């Protein structure tokens with residue numbers, strides 16, 4: 887069980903690249919997670935979807951419920967990844 891100390895479900899952010907058949911299917915699977923596997927204590931949050939087709943990106947936002955969608959996730963992932971890498975480098979250098 888991965889709940890927080892207070893017992894609340896732990897939120898996990900979801901990023902999606904490509905809103906085709908597979909992207910839609912996987913998004914629905916994430917949304918169903920709390921009811922299908924309540925023992926996991928996870929609450930998925932659909933954060934960012936990318937698709938080069940404008941109508942697919944709009945579908946991700948308007949129908950699937952992603953908070954952001956567009957032709958690329960680059961600004962988001964570059965920032966997040968750089969931050970994670972810097973943090974991982976700091977951690978590994980301090981634990982040596």
Ligand SMILES: NC(=O)c1ccc[n+]([C@@H]2O[C@H](COP(=O)([O-])OP(=O)(O)OC[C@H]3O[C@@H](n4cnc5c(N)ncnc54)[C@H](O)[C@@H]3O)[C@@H](O)[C@H]2O)c1
Pocket residue numbers: 903904905906907908909936937938939942957
């Ligand atoms: N459909 C299946 O049963 C299945 C099973 C296993 C694996 N796959 C693989 O999953 C992938 C997607 O399959 P699908 O059936 O969802 O395809 P799909 O044709 O339904 O959707 C593909 C989506 O990718 C988007 N796209 C294309 N280039 C992109 C880019 N550079 N950045 C972001 N989005 C882009 C398209 O606009 C389209 O919306 C493929 O590689 C496929 O081989 C599919």
